[in-house]
Amino acid sequence: MSHPYTDAQVAALARFAGLVFAAHRNDGYPGDVDGSEIERFAVECGLLDKRETLAPCGGICVCHEFNGPGDVVCYFNTELGKSALDAARDGGGS
Numbered sequence: 001m002s003h004p005y006t007d008a009q010v011a012a013l014a015r016f017a018g019l020v021f022a023a024h025r026n027d028g029y030p031g032d033v034d035g036s037e038i039e040r041f042a043v044e045c046g047l048l049d050k051r052e053t054l055a056p057c058g059g060i061c062v063c064h065e066f067n068g069p070g071d072v073v074c075y076f077n078t079e080l081g082k083s084a085l086d087a088a089r090d091g092g093g094s
Helices: 007-028 034-043 061-065 079-089
Strands: 049-052 073-077
Touching: 007 034, 007 079, 034 049, 034 073, 061 073, 073 079
Parallel strands: none
Antiparallel strands: 049 073
């Protein structure tokens, strides 16, 4: 399966990879990258869409299960994020 990306999408994916890699390298001292930091990078690069919700988004809404009732910030995969996940699952396409 091929994954045709625009130049802007390639730049966004490269920026995301660079941000995650730079955070991991930690000025020469490799370490863990916090999940909330990865989410922030993904939002910045257009892989995730951050939305406030008042109700669960579906039958299984991990955000509301974790945070309880009320205003909750949920993260939804964008089309670019979905395409990147597809590429990861199928080994990058051909």
